[in-house]
Structures are given as structure tokens and as C-alpha cells.
Amino acid sequence: MTKAVRLEEGDASKVPVPAGSNKAVSIMDLVSRLVGITGTLGAAIAMGTNEQTLPFFTRFVRFDAQYDDFRSFRLFVVVNAIVCAYFFLSIPLSIVHIMRSAARGTRILLVILDTIMLALLTAGASAAASIVYLAHNGNSSTNWLPVCQQYGDFCQGASGSLIGSFGGVVVFILIILLAAIALSRQAKRVV
Amino acid sequence: MTKAVRLEEGDASKVPVPAGSNKAVSIMDLVSRLVGITGTLGAAIAMGTNEQTLPFFTRFVRFDAQYDDFRSFRLFVVVNAIVCAYFFLSIPLSIVHIMRSAARGTRILLVILDTIMLALLTAGASAAASIVYLAHNGNSSTNWLPVCQQYGDFCQGASGSLIGSFGGVVVFILIILLAAIALSRQAKRVV
Structure with a gap:
């Protein structure tokens, strides 16, 4: 208990909130972020390595497809890499929230950043x-x-990598929901 | 003051927060929502009425383009209509927040709904x-x-309607930021 109180000293609000009250929510937040890292990293790698060359060509057209041919797929890889890095960087703050249930300013900061990343x-x-x-x-x-009849593997790779990315979207909505729950609980406890 | 106190009676937190403290933030929230209505409504109408028929045709192909030909454009119209309706329905709650600065539960509810709509x-x-x-x-x-050389007007209409929609996205990020500011101010005031 003394450790928890000492850790809370740096908090601006200094409300006498019992430590551990929001612990379950904060742990779920951390687990969600780890799931998010997996999803977005997997999506970025799956799309970034997605390439297919057909075993025939004509004088005019070379039949190969890679993610680089589509601006949207290039954007997809960059965005997933950025979000994955953000998830990784937000882990320490998430761990701090497990130890310091009363933390409020950093929770609100994370909500804003989470929203932009979402x-x-x-x-x-x-x-x-x-x-x-x-x-x-x-x-x-x-x-x-439609090109998926020719580039079947390429299409499958691209479709599959979407799953990880939309998983990341669900994670973001979940952690914003969790942050809102944590903030509203603090409000009740203060009263 | 009596009126403000009476209005706050329904609030779960019942914290003695001075009325009007978050008024400026809440008014900005309301104005942002009105901007959001304009943007998304304009986007839905602009895309929904977007159509172009070329003044010539062959035996095999009829040269016309309308938003209905593209699933993504159809989705765009539906989504913008939904978000516009949501903005409209959230106006009363936004007005309540102007009168009741201490409202907390409804603010958090709006943050969650705003996130999903974003x-x-x-x-x-x-x-x-x-x-x-x-x-x-x-x-x-x-x-x-590329088809924009033939369907110039159609492309311009589609590009233009994107502006209103991305304006709505900026509005959502702004109002989530405003809600976070309002919530953090309440926290400081309680202490």
C-alpha cells in the first residue's frame, strides 16, 4: 500500500482513491494493446511481403503484382507500421495505469492519441x-x-492482411471504451 | 444559480461544480456538431445525386456513371447519412452540457458514441x-x-463530396478532444 501511495504522489489530482480500483480495467487495456501490436504488425508484414509473379508474359505486359503497385496498399503498410509503433510506445503508460489507478491526465492524453490513431x-x-x-x-x-482470378495468391494475401488491421480498429474502440469506464469510475469514487 | 443547481439535481455525481465553468467548451462542441451536420449532409447529397451520361454510346456499352455503380460510393452515402442523423440526435445532449457543466455520465456516453461514429x-x-x-x-x-477524362463531371462531384466527409472526421476528432478537456477540468475542480 505504501508503494502505491508513493507512486501516486506525482499525480496532479491527489484524490484519495484506493489503489487497485481500476486495476482490472487497466490490465484489460494492456492486454488489448498487446493484441493490437500483433494484429497491426502482422497486417503490415503480410501486406508488405505480398507479391505474385505469373509464370508467363507477353511482349507488352509483364504479369506481376505486388503491394507497391497500389497506393492504397502502400498507405496500408505505412499506417499499420505507425500504429504498431504507437501501440508499442503506449505500453509503458498502460503499465503505469495499472499501478496508479488514480491517474487521470495521462488517461485523457491516451484517449486523444488513441482517437487520432483509430x-x-x-x-x-x-x-x-x-x-x-x-x-x-x-x-x-x-x-x-477483376484480377483475382489471375492473381489469386496476391488477392488472398491482401484480404488476409485486412483482418489484422480491422482487429486493430476493434482494439482501439475497446480501449477508448475502457478508458471512459475508468474515468467515470474515478468520478463516482471521488464523490 | 438556483436554476443551475436544480438542473444539476439529476446528475449522478452531484459534485458542487460552479455552473458555466465548461460552458465555452460545450458551446464549441455544439458549434462543431452543427458544422458536422452541414459537412456530412452536403457530402451525402453531393454523392447521392452524382451522375453523368456521356452523349454517345456503342452497341455494347452505354456510357454513364452514377454513384450506384460503385459499392464504395454507395457505402459513402449511407455512412454520411447515418453520421448526419447521429449529429442531429446528439444536439439536445450537447445543449444539456452547455447548461449542466458538471454532467459527466452523458459526456462519457457521447465520447464512446463519437468514437464509433468517427x-x-x-x-x-x-x-x-x-x-x-x-x-x-x-x-x-x-x-x-483512369476514367476521369471521360467522366470529368462525375469525378469532380465525387472528389468534392469527399471534402464534406473528411470535414466531419476533423469535427469528430475536435469534439472528442473537447470532451477530454471538459472531463479533465472537472477532475481538477473537484480537488
């Missing part, structure tokens, strides 16, 4: 998803033919 | 943006030709 990750994942959809189904009015 | 709107806007990019530039490796 927007970034959703943008990257959706842009890539719309291209994957187009690759599968094509579009008749613009004469864009 | 993810939804970003997804719709980005999916549409990636298709607009493709329409402008095409993709050589999949043989998807």
Missing part, C-alpha cells in the same frame, strides 16, 4: 479494403476487370 | 477516396484505366 488506422484499412473488393469483383461501368 | 465515417470516406484516386489515376499493373 482514425488513421481505419482510413488505411478501409482504403485497402475497397481496392481488395475491386480486385475481387471489378467494376463493369468503368471496365475495371 | 470510425464509421473515416471508413466510408477513405473507401470512397481510394476509388476516386483510382478513377483519377488508374492502375497500370491491373489494367484499370
